[in-house]
Amino acid sequence: MRREPAAPRDRAPEPVRIPRPAGRGARTSELVASSIRSQIARGELRPGDRFPTEDELMEVFGIARSTLREALRILESEGLVTVLRGRNGGPRVTRPTVEHISRMFALLLQIEGVPMNDLYASRAAIEPWLARMFAENHTPEALADFRAAVDAAAATAHIADGTAFGEAAALVHDKLFEHAGNASMALFARLLSEVVSAFYRRSGQVTSITGRKRAARSYRTFCDLVEARDADAAEAHWRLHMSHTAKAFLEQPVELFPTPDHR
Numbered sequence: 001m002r003r004e005p006a007a008p009r010d011r012a013p014e015p016v017r018i019p020r021p022a023g024r025g026a027r028t029s030e031l032v033a034s035s036i037r038s039q040i041a042r043g044e045l046r047p048g049d050r051f052p053t054e055d056e057l058m059e060v061f062g063i064a065r066s067t068l069r070e071a072l073r074i075l076e077s078e079g080l081v082t083v084l085r086g087r088n089g090g091p092r093v094t095r096p097t098v099e100h101i102s103r104m105f106a107l108l109l110q111i112e113g114v115p116m117n118d119l120y121a122s123r124a125a126i127e128p129w130l131a132r133m134f135a136e137n138h139t140p141e142a143l144a145d146f147r148a149a150v151d152a153a154a155a156t157a158h159i160a161d162g163t164a165f166g167e168a169a170a171l172v173h174d175k176l177f178e179h180a181g182n183a184s185m186a187l188f189a190r191l192l193s194e195v196v197s198a199f200y201r202r203s204g205q206v207t208s209i210t211g212r213k214r215a216a217r218s219y220r221t222f223c224d225l226v227e228a229r230d231a232d233a234a235e236a237h238w239r240l241h242m243s244h245t246a247k248a249f250l251e252q253p254v255e256l257f258p259t260p261d262h263r
Helices: 028-041 054-061 063-077 098-112 116-137 140-156 163-179 183-202 210-228 231-243
Strands: 080-085 091-092
Touching: 028 054, 028 063, 028 098, 028 231, 054 063, 063 080, 098 183, 116 163, 116 183, 116 210, 140 210, 163 210, 210 231
Parallel strands: none
Antiparallel strands: 080 091
């Protein structure tokens, strides 16, 4: 998980002036949220930037305090704003994380009744292609970074509790996405991977020690293929690697938001 850039410790971040939105309507809070959202998307507002005070924002937008707070709640729910308490508190710009987005994605999948094997099939279609891209385009630094993640996974393969290996294996996949060279496909793959990882954490499913050791060996073989820039073999190997875990994804529905236990 990426950390947000910290504000300088010797002074508070400078407030950011926000222009008035072009239109007005019944849902003024959504217009205000849209105006701020657009500036974040364009990079005019960056993670860590502090907004002006509520009174200043109310004057800029010509809105009531309740409308402003509703707009900020919209942005906060999207992971674009966080409201800090204290002397140097107030709303600040943040960057949505894959974990934040994946919760909404998983909720939609669960509402639609999508089974996990359907989700896994999408993942299995994307990741081997990214493996090919990594083998073709990697730098020595990228391969070293990937190998470090593989070493960390191998170090946890023999531990009885599979949770540590699960987290380390997820990082191996993340490093593949990071270094594959296609940002949009990598982001989508990370989104799918995060939902799958969350499903494992939620369901308590873990691979056996034998399976974890086999996965670690498979990661090392893949490293060798990448180093040799054998893109065809790297793609085929990653597809085979993923097929070994496909049996866990039968017809189970995506269920990350279970019914509460009221007993």
